[in-house]
Amino acid sequence: MKNLILLFTCIFALGNGYSQSVNAYLDKAESFFSTYVKDGKVDYKEIKNDSSELDELLTLAADIRVDKENANEFQAFWINGYNILVIKSIVENYPLKSPVDVKGFFDVKKHKFGGENVTLDEVENKLLRGNFPDEPRFHFVLVCAGLGCPPIINEAYRPTKLDEQLERQTKLAINDPMFIRVNKNKVKVSQIFEWYNDDFTSGQTLVDFINEFRSEELPENTKVSYYPYDWTLNEVK
Numbered sequence: 001m002k003n004l005i006l007l008f009t010c011i012f013a014l015g016n017g018y019s020q021s022v023n024a025y026l027d028k029a030e031s032f033f034s035t036y037v038k039d040g041k042v043d044y045k046e047i048k049n050d051s052s053e054l055d056e057l058l059t060l061a062a063d064i065r066v067d068k069e070n071a072n073e074f075q076a077f078w079i080n081g082y083n084i085l086v087i088k089s090i091v092e093n094y095p096l097k098s099p100v101d102v103k104g105f106f107d108v109k110k111h112k113f114g115g116e117n118v119t120l121d122e123v124e125n126k127l128l129r130g131n132f133p134d135e136p137r138f139h140f141v142l143v144c145a146g147l148g149c150p151p152i153i154n155e156a157y158r159p160t161k162l163d164e165q166l167e168r169q170t171k172l173a174i175n176d177p178m179f180i181r182v183n184k185n186k187v188k189v190s191q192i193f194e195w196y197n198d199d200f201t202s203g204q205t206l207v208d209f210i211n212e213f214r215s216e217e218l219p220e221n222t223k224v225s226y227y228p229y230d231w232t233l234n235e236v237k
Contacts, residue, residue, distance in 0.1 A: 021064050022073065028057045029080045029156035040151025042087055043236040048094045057084060058113070065115040068131050072159035075132065077114060079141050079157045082123045085111045086145050089120070090233070098231040099145040106144070120144075129199070136199040136209070137166040139192050140173045148190060148230040150179065174213040187222050191229040 032053050036043045047054055061084070066077045089105055090096070099105045106120045118127070128138050143152040150173040157165050173179050181188040193206055200209040206224060211217040 021060070022066065022077065025057070025061050025064055026076070026080070026156050026158060028053075028060055029084065032057050032084070033152075033156060034154050036087075037152050037154035038236050040153075041234045041236045042090070042145070042152060044087070044090050044094050044233070045236075047087065047091050051091060054084075054088060054091065058088060061114060062112050063115055070159075071132065072162045075128065075135075075138075076157040076159045076162050078123055078127050079138070081113050082120060082128075082142050083152060085113060085120055085123065086143065090145050096233065098233055100231050133199075134202075135166075136196075137170045139196060139199065140170040141166060143234070145234055146229065146231040147234050148192075149234065150176075152234065171213045174210055175215055180210065180214070180218075181227065182218065185219050185222050187218055187224050188227040189224055191226045193224075194226045 035053065036047055061081065064077070066074045068074045086099070088111070089102065089109060090099060093102050096102065102109075108119060110117045110119060113123075116127075124138070124142055128135075128142070132138075140150045141153075141157065143149045150169060153165075153169065179190055189206075189210070193200060197206065200206055207218050207220070207222050
């Protein structure tokens with residue numbers, strides 16, 4: 001009986017320690033984003049001058065493991081993780097004009113994060129899109145450091161309000177006249193919608209998807225084309 005009690009005590013302690021680690025990571029991420037993100041852009045120069053807060057965050061998150069069965073926690077952890085690792089990679093190569101100036105930025109460079117050694121593409125396409133193929137709103141919260149991306153927010157994504165945050169950022173992007181460019185029945189949209197078309201058009205048209213989130217719907221006869229993606233660095237000037 002004593003051994004059984006000891007076993008349950010150990011399990012509880014491990015679980016409690018795990019929760020504390022995730023919460024500490026989210027709190028640190030919140031502090032980091034609120035300090036260095038301004039009006040949807042990142043102060044890379046300031047982080048480069050003093051990377052201690054970023055380094056602490058990366059150390060904290062390196063060995064935390066999250067379970068995909070806890071979908072909101074898993075998604076929040078890795079959405080924040082993607083955005084943090086993008087910033088890390090920019091800072092390592094700063095100054096630069098664009099993330100695509102760095103060879104292998106998204107698909108070669110490995111990062112130790114969440115108990116994994118992963119590229120940015122693997123975080124996006126394997127851990128997030130791969131595990132949750134019915135969640136197209138990821139595309140409006142994963143920020144690749146280019147101005148063509150939806151803007152990064154100055155807060156952490158949290159499991160307890162993740163759906164609200166995903167919904168808010170998707171609506172902000174799709175109602176932004178620079179992101180969805182409407183000229184009567186002709187509309188130019190981000191190449192995100194071209195590259196990941198299948199994510200938005202399962203059982204519906206792209207216009208149907210866009211209209212789910214717009215305050216003023218596009219007409220049914222809308223002709224859609226794509227404007228070039230802007231890879232210019234999303235840097236605070």
